[in-house]
Amino acid sequence: MNRQLRRSAPLTALAAALVAVLAGCGLISSTGTLHPAASVDGQRPLAGVDVTVTSKDFTEQVILGKITGIYLGALGANIRDMTGAPGSASARQAELKGEADIQWEYTGTAWQVYHHETETVSDPQQLWQKVHDVELADNDLVWLPPSHFNNTYAFAASQQVAQRLGVKTLSDVAALPANERTFCINDEFFSRADGFLPMLKAYGIPFDTPGGVPQGNVTRMDSGVVYTSTAKGNPCNFGMVYTTDGRIPNLNLQVLVDDKKFFLPYNGSVVVRHDFLDAHPQIAPLMAAVSDKLTDDVMQDLNGRVDIKGEDPADVAYDWLVSAGLVKAAD
Incomplete structure (x- = not known):
């Protein structure tokens, strides 16, 4: 105003x-x-x-x-x-x-x-x-x-989830049991050439396999809902975020380090x-x-x-x- x-x-x-x-x-x-x-x-x-x-x-x-x-x-x-x-x-x-x-x-x-x-x-x-x-x-x-x-892509978790699972990087996520690798993302990110599926491949996590990331572990939703769902830890432990989004500190989310530098700088x-x-x-x-x-x-x-x-x-x-x-x- x-x-x-x-x-x-x-x-x-x-x-x-x-x-x-x-x-x-x-x-x-x-x-x-x-x-x-x-x-x-x-x-x-x-x-x-x-x-x-x-x-x-x-x-x-x-x-x-x-x-x-x-x-x-x-x-x-x-x-x-x-x-x-x-x-x-x-x-x-x-x-x-x-x-x-x-x-x-x-x-x-x-x-x-x-x-x-x-x-x-x-x-x-x-x-x-x-x-x-x-x-x-x-x-x-x-x-x-x-x-x-x-303002690049990243994955984040609630502080509680990050501490419970002991994760700070995406490589840490790759080392988790398959049942803990649950993700919230939007539709665009799922299908982007620099998005979800290539990211999993870069970190050695096979998609649509019981020991990797089963399809049931991925929930697609509106970007705004991703943040609140990630903060609640339900239905996902990890959510796609944009690194300059104000909801990250507001919801007390922890951004995971892209240690393999998969995501392009923005x-x-x-x-x-x-x-x-x-x-x-x-x-x-x-x-x-x-x-x-x-x-x-x-x-x-x-x-x-x-x-x-x-x-x-x-x-x-x-x-x-x-x-x-x-x-x-x-x-």
């Missing part, structure tokens, strides 16, 4: 209910609002520069888009807010067509989804470099150096059109100040404030920028 507006109680309640419904799916639409802010040193290196910021329409992306818009606006830019673009491809297409200048993306998404590469590159820096090079050559997009958060990176960056090279060091402060723990907290507490992404983005010392309140 915009801090500058006072709303009636019925409207506030309705808005909160809508946010709760959307947040339960891990999706939140952009409100189109950006809090006014000022640079901490009073400098405005982007004064008069027109910047169109876009993002996909799920929680983390909208938060990152709001962070970018508020931050660059505080540095003097004229911001056009296109965060929360509907459909997973809309934000990317906007940038490819020159309709947007800057957005956040994930290295694993670009490597596998956009460029259809099947090689697993487990080193985050190496993967970023490969993505940087192919995106610049093929699409004239510049991937700025990656942040420290990695580090967040700022992506800028090449011609726009050439015209405004100061964007790179300015956005590096943001990227350097974003970690898995930070993103879990920010995502949780929206998905669990029902806060507005613009509020969350503004509060974090102030707390991180990147902007201050506007005069």
Whole structure:
């Protein structure tokens, strides 16, 4: 909710209910609002520069888009807010067509989804470099150096289950008796080329065998239900999670180490059109100040404030920028 507006109680309640419904799916639409802010040193290196910021329409992306818009606006830019673009491809297409200048993306998404590469590159820096090079050559997009958060796939267990079974890694899971290897996953993850079945193979766990993972040990469900089911330890000991999801700390889940490095890194990176960056090279060091402060723990907290507490992404983005010392309140 915009801090500058006072709303009636019925409207506030309705808005909160809508946010709760959307947040339960891990999706939140952009409100189109950006809090006014000022640079901490009073400098405005982007004064008069027109910047169109876009993002996909799920929680983390909208938060990152709001962070970018508020931050660059505080540095003097004229911001056009296109965060929360509907459909997973809309934000990317906007940038490819020159309709947007800057957005956040994930290295694993670009490597596998956009460029259809099947090689697993487990080193985050190496993967970023490969993505940087192919995106610049093929699409004239510049991937700025990656942040420290990695929104990749993982498996988690409740603290009680992890302690009872003595597991900290996926190799530990592979060593368990078959009756304890029970999993909750969503349909997409089951069938992905980098998903459940190849993961089992990588860890030497045969699927659909009595001594491996019988089909009855795998429950497919909506992603949101996976988290609560895993927290309860019923019907599964282990659930698929996204590593920056705010429900991990909220439900006190323990993420298991992918010790064979099966899952592709999905580090967040700022992506800028090449011609726009050439015209405004100061964007790179300015956005590096943001990227350097974003970690898995930070993103879990920010995502949780929206998905669990029902806060507005613009509020969350503004509060974090102030707390991180990147902007201050506007005069």
